[in-house]
Amino acid sequence: MVRKLGSSYTLESRVGRGGMGEVWRGHDEAGNELAFKLLLPHFTSDPGVVARFMRERAILIRVQSPFVVAIHDLVAERGELAIVMEFVEGSDLRHELVRRRTLPPGEAVGLIVDILTGLATAHRLGIVHRDLKPENVLLDRRDGTSRPKVSDFGVAGLMASATRLTIPGGMLGTPLYMAPESVDGGVVGPAADIYAAGTMLYEMLCGVAPFAGREMLSILRAHADLVPGRPPGVPDEVWAVVAAMLAKNPADRPGTDRLRALLPALTGLPAAPAMVGPPASSRSAPHSSVTVA
Known part of the structure; x- marks a missing residue:
């Protein structure tokens, strides 16, 4: 139904629901194809969410990167809140x-190098995604390539305002990808986004996230207290960087350059067999535990 x-x-036309x-597909007055995320009604009834929504409009529009879904506008009108974005032709990393x-x-x-490059653009503007996961990485298939584009910047901030959507304890994010400092x-x-990217890289390499298969609260404590097990078949140099991205101390997590330096040596290496569950984790050393602010 056109509206x-x-x-x-x-x-x-509606193309998705979450x-x-x-999420709808549509266009502007000039005929440019766009995507529209219409937020659920309980967001529109929360004055704090609406105020934050419009307050962050200017800065979110400034996040411009080939690896970020561009936000063109934020609309608050007649009881509706909508994020107007570029339309990306393709699925997301979860489907892949x-x-x-x-x-x-x-x-x-x-893929992670590109994702971190996009995240860095937002980080320079003071924006932390806080809910990075495969579902929030779209794969743009135009021109015969598959370019990742991080989506839903700003949505995590709205969730922070709408406390009903946070998980127990007021924490924000998706448990499987949540950094220890969030727990x-x-x-x-920004280091929290690097940690989430590290969990996604781990999952892409072996087929499961580091602490998959646990109850939610157990997953959260594992992020804070346990060191992920090393999957078989991951090259030593790759594992060294993945382990650093998953460091308990945010200051120990590396930037994009260390990952980018790995790429020449990885050409032609095959994918490893998928694991049914993650390898056994171990207790984190006391000196690497998270310091509570």
Whole structure:
């Protein structure tokens, strides 16, 4: 069903639904194809969410990177909140992992390098994603390539305002990808996104996230207290960087350059067999535990 959004946009068809709302495909007055995320009604009834939504509009529009889904506008009108974004032709990284289970090391590392490059653009503007996961990485298939684009910047901030959507204890994020400092009440900065990217890289290499298969609270404590087990078949140099990205201390997590340096040596390496569950983890050393702020 075709419908209008504000005075400038036309919504043509619904293409998805998630925990935050519906995603529609449509266009602006000039005919440019766009995607629209219409947030659920309980967001629109929360004055704090609406105020934050509009307050962050200017800075979110400034996040410009080939590896980030561009936000063109934020609309708050007649009881509706909508994020207007570029339309990405393709699926997300979760669908890719369901289909293929594991990726060759070179491809997996290359995807994370691009994702971190996009994240760095936002970090320079003071924006932390806080809910990075495969579902929030779209794969743009135009021009015969598959370029990752991080989506849903700003949505995590809205969830922080709408406390009903946070998990127990006021923590924000998806448990499988949540940094230790998020679990134990520390300061959550750009390093939390690096940790989430490290968990995604781990999953791309072996088919499961580091602490998959546990109850939610057990997953959260594992992020804070346990060291992930090393999957078989991961090259030594790759594992060294993955382990560093998953360091308990945010200051110990590396930037993009260390990952990028791995790429030449990974060309042609095959994907490892997918694991049913993650390898056994071990207790974190006391000196690497999270400091609670």
